[in-house]
Amino acid sequence: MLLQRTMLVLMLGATLSATAQAAEPAPPARAAMPPELRLLLGGLVSEQDVSLLFAHLRATMAATAEGRQPPPFPEALGKRLDAAGSELQIRGLIAGMALTHFVERAIRDAVRELAPPPAPRDSY
Numbered sequence: 078m079l080l081q082r083t084m085l086v087l088m089l090g091a092t093l094s095a096t097a098q099a100a101e102p103a104p105p106a107r108a109a110m111p112p113e114l115r116l117l118l119g120g121l122v123s124e125q126d127v128s129l130l131f132a133h134l135r136a137t138m139a140a141t142a143e144g145r146q147p148p149p150f151p152e153a154l155g156k157r158l159d160a161a162g163s164e165l166q167i168r169g170l171i172a173g174m175a176l177t178h179f180v181e182r183a184i185r186d187a188v189r190e191l192a193p194p195p196a197p198r199d200s201y
Contacts, residue, residue: 121161121168129154 129151137147158165 121164122157126154126157129157 133148133151133154140147
């Protein structure tokens with residue numbers, strides 16, 4: 078169960094980070110899949126898997142908003158994730174490392190920009 082929830086978070090993180098890194102807005106026409114997503118999900122995840130995942134996500138959000146327990150993870154999706162588990166773990170680790178590198182670089186740049194200028198030294 079922990080692996081399944083971890084994979085859910087990693088897939089969403091990779092999806093969101095790919096759009097956050099975009100230098101310009103995506104054109105209205107269908108854009109090509111970012112290389113990060115291709116590396117993470119290529120050949121392992123089908124459109125049906127994505128539909129199951131987002132249906133579960135919507136059901137979980139609705140249940141949480143109503144104060145109910147979230148529904149159990151879909152068995153069909155669980156089987157798919159178990160089948161691809163080790164490969165997704167490796168790919169998820171790579172995606173996570175890339176995401177943390179991106180975030181670290183962005184925070185370092187922000188800290189550098191926000192740092193006060195060095196105080197002038199008195200010369201004698």
